[in-house]
Amino acid sequence: MGGEPKVYTLDQVSEHNNSKDCWLIIHGKVYNVTKFLDDHPGGDDVLLSATGKDASDDFEDVGHSNSARAMLEDLYVGDIDPATVPASQVQHTPLEQPENNQNKTSSNFMIKMLQFLLPLVILGIAVGVRLYNTKST
Structure with missing residues (x-):
């Protein structure tokens, strides 16, 4: 996978908001979590409710393990365009x-x-x- 990562707007990510197509934003990166919905220990509702916004705080508040963080690499689809995310939603906490x-x-x-x-x-x-x-x- 060479070249620059694809950059998405918040509106583009927000379109992927159901159980057949679910994307999340965590620390400025966009993840397609659709294939993980059934396996998520917190249930698919947790992930579906986090679409269309920056889910960084939600992700960090749960205290995900290092293996959960590593799983994100396989789900990565691109970066979010920060200019499209309201300032109140932008999270600056880097992944631990x-x-x-x-x-x-x-x-x-x-x-x-x-x-x-x-x-x-x-x-x-x-x-x-x-x-x-x-x-x-």
Whole structure:
């Protein structure tokens, strides 16, 4: 598949809005999800209700797995012309890459470690101060 990707207007994408022909816009890319409607874990209604608008927030809010994100590659048909999407619908959040998930996991790990270690440090200081005061008197 060489050359430039096809660019579609919002009106063109909106025409593909039924169970026999369903297209979505996610992060500026257009996907034909028709063949996936029956297999979508959330049901076909979720996908059909997202036609004719930018579905990026809906896609991200669910927390799709990396394998779900990879499936999008097979469904890609082109890009959306941003000039045809109302500013209120344009989403600028890029698709998460695996390394972003790793950073989130590392951050979550560090937060949990601090939540565990900080009380231990405070307890250690309190015991140390108590022992110091006991020896001083």
